[in-house]
Amino acid sequence: MFDETLALTNRALKKWVRNPATIFPGLFTAAFYLALFGNSFNPTNLIPTSSNGIPIPPAALAQAKAAILTTTFGGAATYITYLTAGVICLIVVFNMAFGGIDLVLDRQLGYFGTLLTAPIPRAAIYFSGVFQNLVKAMFLGVLTFVIALLIPDGLILTPSFGVLEFLGAFLAIGLLGLGLSCLFTAIALSVRTIDSLIAIVNFLNLPLIFMSNALFPSSSFPGWLKAVSDVNPISKADEAARILIVKGNPSASGQLGTVTGDLLYLVGFVVVMGALGYLVARRALRPE
């Protein structure tokens, strides 16, 4: 099964690489969220620069901004530093959700018929769908990280951020992506039209994203929303990646336990979504 999965994944990635029109919108979305959302919605910009016509001293302003970043945004050097992990998660979610369009097109254009009459395990079709979307999303995730570094007053890393922290952050995001890819690939294999896929994806996307701490800390959420956010896998991936990106070495910041817990939670998420997705996909790929 491995070779067939690899062959089909390779096919999808070749198509992707040869069609830059499918890559640039993803990058634009990442840059848009970081540059515009990161600046326009930056809560530290809400601090007034004067009071009763008297300018607030720059040192006091800087102190107030630092206090907000420390208390609300986990000690991030800038709001974009805080936001980066969330935006990467967001890019991954979007790519997973809409990555299924290629699979629906394959079905509509008859390519599935060719695959289903070939002597390959059905699981290879499912897993190639899962892996192709994961690779695409992770590539865009890494580019988002680079864009965040390049933006002025953007992502500022601590000196203790190294290769292990980078790999750890992308392991968390990768596990989130893998779990979501299992879910959305199964959905894409089950629907017959792109309209149906988009309707389902939009229905799932908004609550998944906004009921997480991807864009804002869940500590400020009402109780019920915080309870949902705390079990949302996006929050778990975001929390682990954010700790590693903002604080660097998690042992030094005393948050190794939180990161490990989040990673284990995400492994469980992948196992559950993988099994569920496989069962749904197997049903969807049965003979008519």
Next chain:
Amino acid sequence: MTSPKIIEAENLTKVYKGKVKAVDHISFYVDEGEIFGFLGPNGAGKTTTIKMLNTLASITEGKAIVDGKDVTKNPAGVRDVIGVVPQELTADDELKGIENLLLSARLHHVPRNEAHKRAKDLLKLVDLENSAERRVKTYSGGMRRRLQLAIGLIHTPKILFLDEPTLGLDIQTRTKMWEYLSKLNKDEGITIFMTTHYLEEADSLCSRIAIIDHGAIKVSGSPSQLKEKLGGDILTIELGAGPDITDFLKGIPDVSDVTRRGQAYRIKLPKTEKALPAIVEGVTSRGLQIIEISFTKPTLDQVFLDVTGKSMRDEDAGESDSVMQNFVNERMR
């Protein structure tokens, strides 16, 4: 010596969603090494039958054996020995011609070296060797169809299922495709099971054909057997205004059937030369004017008309919708 049966269908039935009966208890066989044509109007059940035989659709009732393997019990075994060329153009636009072939070879577990050699041979066979390194999106419709055929053959299947292999092609390309198919059948001994809308295609290629309508097989046999069954030649005579002479025509020895549409009479007879003088004499002696007279040797189109009550040309007109759909699909890619 008769060839062994490579496909056997017994009471094959397909009901979609418990309501729509697409194929209704059909039985037929295909001999090893023959080209078998499956003809029928749109929606007759041709594609559904192919889908059941190539494991894409489940069998509601009945049984199908392909190369000794039960399609329901051993679908994987069936997939090992078949090649499928669907109606849709499924070659990947963004991949090169050769890449499409090698991908298909890999999915059919053809060893790498063998796959390269086979791909080159097939590209030569279908006259695409100079376009092998071009992306498929630059191919014309005819080139895509030829590539599709090569993809279906990359793993040297024992049986090749072709669903409307020349649909939408111009006559030159269609003729070329017939040459490829005949060559494959003769040189490689591949059994071909094909559906087609072009009766001249079935006539020139197929050793046997079956005509399916409303999900049931109406008639089967070799093209010449089916034409003989029509009862010989067909004489069409159009007369000026006058009385109905159907009974007179039916009374002439050798005339086997007469149908009338307005003042035009369609007369079936084994030998036109024998009955023609009596017909002309009878008509003129009644003072009727002959406006037009013509006779034709039986064709498959007449067999089709006889069996289904409609001409394949009427069907072709209806087919324009699906050709348009294919065009739209292609543009969507």
